[in-house]
Amino acid sequence: xxxxxxxxxxxxxxxxxxxxxxxxxxxxxxxxxxxxxxxxxxxxxxxxxxxxxxxxxxxxxxxxxxxxxxxxxxxxxxxxxxxxxxxxxxxxxxxxxxxxxxxxxxxxxxxxxxxxxxxxxxxxxxxxxxxxxxxxxxxxxxxxxxxxxxxxxxxxxxxxxxxxxxxxxxxxxxxxxxxxxxxxxxxxxxxxxxxxxxxxxxxxxxxxxxxxxxxxxxxxxxxxxxxxxxxxxxxxxxxxxxxxxxxxxxxxxxxxxxxxxxxxxxxxxxxxxxxxxxxxxxxxxxxxxxxxxxxxxxxxxxxxxxxxxxxxxxxxxxxxxxxxxxxxxxxxxxxxxxxxxxxxxxxxxxxxxxxxxxxxxxxxxxxxxxxxxxxxxxxxxxxxxxxxxxxxxxxxxxxxxxxxxxxxxxxx
Amino acid sequence: xxxxxxxxxxxxxxxxxxxxxxxxxxxxxxxxxxxxxxxxxxxxxxxxxxxxxxxxxxxxxxxxxxxxxxxxxxxxxxxxxxxxxxxxxxxxxxxxxxxxxxxxxxxxxxxxxxxxxxxxxxxxxxxxxxxxxxxxxxxxxxxxxxxxxxxxxxxxxxxxxxxxxxxxxxxxxxxxxxxxxxxxxxxxxxxxxxxxxxxxxxxxxxxxxxxxxxxxxxxxxxxxxxxxxxxxxxxxxxxxxxxxxxxxxxxxxxxxxxxxxxxxxxxxxxxxxxxxxxxxxxxxxxxxxxxxxxxxxxxxxxxxxxxxxxxxxxxxxxxxxxxxxxxxxxxxxxxxxxxxxxxxxxxxxxxxxxxxxxxxxxxxxxxxxxxxxxxxxxxxxxxxxxxxxxxxxxxxxxxxxxxxxxxxxxxx
Numbered sequence: 001x002x003x004x005x006x007x008x009x010x011x012x013x014x015x016x017x018x019x020x021x022x023x024x025x026x027x028x029x030x031x032x033x034x035x036x037x038x039x040x041x042x043x044x045x046x047x048x049x050x051x052x053x054x055x056x057x058x059x060x061x062x063x064x065x066x067x068x069x070x071x072x073x074x075x076x077x078x079x080x081x082x083x084x085x086x087x088x089x090x091x092x093x094x095x096x097x098x099x100x101x102x103x104x105x106x107x108x109x110x111x112x113x114x115x116x117x118x119x120x121x122x123x124x125x126x127x128x129x130x131x132x133x134x135x136x137x138x139x140x141x142x143x144x145x146x147x148x149x150x151x152x153x154x155x156x157x158x159x160x161x162x163x164x165x166x167x168x169x170x171x172x173x174x175x176x177x178x179x180x181x182x183x184x185x186x187x188x189x190x191x192x193x194x195x196x197x198x199x200x201x202x203x204x205x206x207x208x209x210x211x212x213x214x215x216x217x218x219x220x221x222x223x224x225x226x227x228x229x230x231x232x233x234x235x236x237x238x239x240x241x242x243x244x245x246x247x248x249x250x251x252x253x254x255x256x257x258x259x260x261x262x263x264x265x266x267x268x269x270x271x272x273x274x275x276x277x278x279x280x281x282x283x284x285x286x287x288x289x290x291x292x293x294x295x296x297x298x299x300x301x302x303x304x305x306x307x308x309x310x311x312x313x314x315x316x317x318x319x320x321x322x323x324x325x326x327x328x329x330x331x332x333x334x335x336x337x338x339x340x341x342x343x344x345x346x347x348x349x350x351x352x353x354x355x356x357x358x359x360x361x362x363x364x365x366x367x368x369x370x371x372x373x374x375x376x377x378x379x380x381x382x383x384x385x386x387x388x389x390x391x392x393x394x395x396x397x398x399x400x401x402x403x404x405x406x407x408x409x410x411x412x
Numbered sequence: 413x414x415x416x417x418x419x420x421x422x423x424x425x426x427x428x429x430x431x432x433x434x435x436x437x438x439x440x441x442x443x444x445x446x447x448x449x450x451x452x453x454x455x456x457x458x459x460x461x462x463x464x465x466x467x468x469x470x471x472x473x474x475x476x477x478x479x480x481x482x483x484x485x486x487x488x489x490x491x492x493x494x495x496x497x498x499x500x501x502x503x504x505x506x507x508x509x510x511x512x513x514x515x516x517x518x519x520x521x522x523x524x525x526x527x528x529x530x531x532x533x534x535x536x537x538x539x540x541x542x543x544x545x546x547x548x549x550x551x552x553x554x555x556x557x558x559x560x561x562x563x564x565x566x567x568x569x570x571x572x573x574x575x576x577x578x579x580x581x582x583x584x585x586x587x588x589x590x591x592x593x594x595x596x597x598x599x600x601x602x603x604x605x606x607x608x609x610x611x612x613x614x615x616x617x618x619x620x621x622x623x624x625x626x627x628x629x630x631x632x633x634x635x636x637x638x639x640x641x642x643x644x645x646x647x648x649x650x651x652x653x654x655x656x657x658x659x660x661x662x663x664x665x666x667x668x669x670x671x672x673x674x675x676x677x678x679x680x681x682x683x684x685x686x687x688x689x690x691x692x693x694x695x696x697x698x699x700x701x702x703x704x705x706x707x708x709x710x711x712x713x714x715x716x717x718x719x720x721x722x723x724x725x726x727x728x729x730x731x732x733x734x735x736x737x738x739x740x741x742x743x744x745x746x747x748x749x750x751x752x753x754x755x756x757x758x759x760x761x762x763x764x765x766x767x768x769x770x771x772x773x774x775x776x777x778x779x780x781x782x783x784x785x786x787x788x789x790x791x792x793x794x795x796x797x798x799x800x801x802x803x804x805x806x807x808x809x810x811x812x813x814x815x816x817x818x819x820x821x822x823x824x
Binding site for chain 2 (some may be wrong): 056057058059089090124125126230232233234235261281299303306307310311313314318319322323324325326327328329330331332333335336351352353397400401403404407408409
């Protein structure tokens with residue numbers, strides 16, 4: 001366990017997860033690869049759930065049904081069934097049918113109401129879920145439920161992600177050890193259909209629905225909504241957070257919020273770092289903005305620019321593209337106020353070119369590439385607009401030929 | 413001359429341009445390549461000008477100055493000076509100084525007021541214009557002004573465009589031959605800084621300022637604002653349209669509009685076709701929409717999706733990505749109403765998969781690739797939302813490894 005500034009500590013893999021929650025992940029024959037493809041989260045009674053779903057007009061049926069169930073039950077949700085292999089989007093009537101059948105069957109096995117079950121899917125779109133394999137394997141899935149099976153669940157939701165993405169942190173509040181776990185999948189696909197992001201968070205501190213919704217929204221804005229791999233939104237994107245357990249004094253809610261933020265940012269960064277064909281994690285910090293939303297919007301605009309992303313890939317300190325992307329964000333600023341840094345190298349000072357050693361900046365950029373999954377793979381760009389007190393960060397990755405290859409050469 | 417449906421005919425290169433206008437294009441030593449890099453358009457007295465400029469917050473000084481001069485003079489503009497090589501953006505005080513010096517010098521040579529001169533620049537940003545070379549070559553530029561020098565002007569504004577982009581059309585109105593000429597440059601750069609789009613249109617039918625502004629706005633919306641190469645907006649994007657000459661009966665204005673639309677769409681398509689690393693021109697038609705703006709917005713969203721663009725590049729009839737990009741456009745539609753075609757092959761009928769021969773669709777897509785600059789290089793996608801009477805088209809191109817190479821391997 002390593003100590004964090006916010007007094008939250010990392011819990012090693014396979015040790016503990018939030019009290020009362022159990023997890024499972026198995027291979028149910030949905031993926032041709034025979035890898036794990038079916039996951040389950042079981043939450044304690046009286047759990048409170050909050051969910052944020054894709055803004056796309058074209059949504060998988062499981063998304064609509066999950067959103068409705070959270071709303072109808074005021075967040076009283078007990079289980080989440082997640083499959084990879086098929087996204088179950090654009091599958092016509094099968095979409096609703098298969099979601100209803102799967103959630104009904106699992107609810108029987110768990111002895112809960114089917115309305116208390118959510119479902120998320122990821123994989124190829126336009127192809128119905130392999131529903132027989134899924135249903136046949138549900139008893140086995142339930143049998144595998146364990147408190148320390150987060151790893152299995154995290155593996156079962158992946159598609160072409162190169163690594164699993166999960167984190168558990170803990171702290172002491174009022175003498176009690178409390179824990180938050182999260183796991184996610186990012187953009188990457190066996191078949192080049194969709195860049196679905198799924199993420200799940202569990203927490204063993206009880207928080208009221210209204211408060212929890214706010215806390216989850218705050219965390220998602222600063223994490224999953226601040227990353228970009230290729231600017232695509234999927235039919236199946238979902239983030240679901242569940243809490244359950246003894247409540248704490250209200251004064252500790254900010255500490256809980258910092259833990260949720262930490263879990264979400266850690267998962268979001270893992271997703272950006274694992275972007276298709278990516279060689280580095282791009283972190284853009286915008287400071288001195290009028291408000292936090294403006295800062296994040298500009299940081300995202302920079303992370304999302306193809307011209308910035310290709311320049312990063314080429315280790316080209318192309319500040320013109322960075323400023324241009326900032327200019328396209330829609331956020332007003334004065335160029336003659338702007339300080340711009342790549343790493344610790346100041347490129348612009350109040351909008352004017354600083355005397356910097358171009359080769360040193362290139363060397364810094366090069367040192368960040370190909371260091372994937374190392375601590376030193378974060379390529380930092382920071383901008384100070386010097387026109388306010390607010391800041392915001394966004395994450396992305398470089399745009400490589402490999403991205404084009406992954407998305408053009410594997411034909412469905 | 414070939415006859416068009418709208419009764420406008422193409423005029424062959426180097427024959428005629430709109431009455432009263434003259435053009436020039438020379439090499440002034442602004443580009444290292446020694447290619448042409450300085451252009452001039454001289455319009456007759458009492459010409460009426462309308463301009464549309466980049467929406468980016470970070471704009472080159474020449475853009476600000478040109479916009480102000482059009483406004484201040486109510487569109488009474490006589491000349492446009494255009495340089496390639498340096499964009500003169502993010503160059504601090506040099507930006508304004510060099511624009512003012514250049515426009516003042518050319519106004520003296522032309523015997524007009526400096527406030528009647530506009531300036532546009534394209535090229536590397538952050539580097540001042542090679543102002544001495546530019547000024548020294550202005551007398552030579554003026555000497556080269558000819559009515560049939562459209563070709564030279566069109567060449568002089570290019571950066572890494574692979575081909576020049578120009579068109580002249582003519583028709584008879586009230587027994588008089590009237591002409592519209594246009595030329596443009598698209599995305600492509602010697603140094604990977606910016607994807608600037610510049611386009612200029614001249615017309616020898618007199619149209620009042622208020623009416624002309626409207627006509628130009630309509631044409632640009634359906635052409636330059638409906639193309640996407642990589643979703644980037646430059647510091648220097650500009651479209652300027654000038655008319656001059658005898659007025660015609662109001663009932664012929666719709667004919668003039670169709671001519672302006674034709675010139676703008678022809679140039680816009682040339683820009684998309686010449687996108688960096690592009691192998692085909694992607695044309696997306698959205699029909700059955702509630703209104704024209706919605707249709708164009710959805711068509712653009714599809715043209716701008718990295719996942720669609722890479723699928724096109726791989727000749728993968730990945731309808732899931734197309735529908736997903738439509739879903740991300742923000743335009744509401746019902747999937748179970750949607751017909752989707754790739755070429756003439758119907759993929760979806762009322763949202764359901766049609767029985768189509770996948771290999772034939774792939775063959776169609778392959779036949780469109782590598783046919784750049786041939787008539788048969790247009791890869792068509794059409795969607796009917798079946799929820800209204802409006803339609804709109806957008807243009808783009810595939811996303812190739814070459815795009816990444818162009819934008820990452822040439823280091824400034």
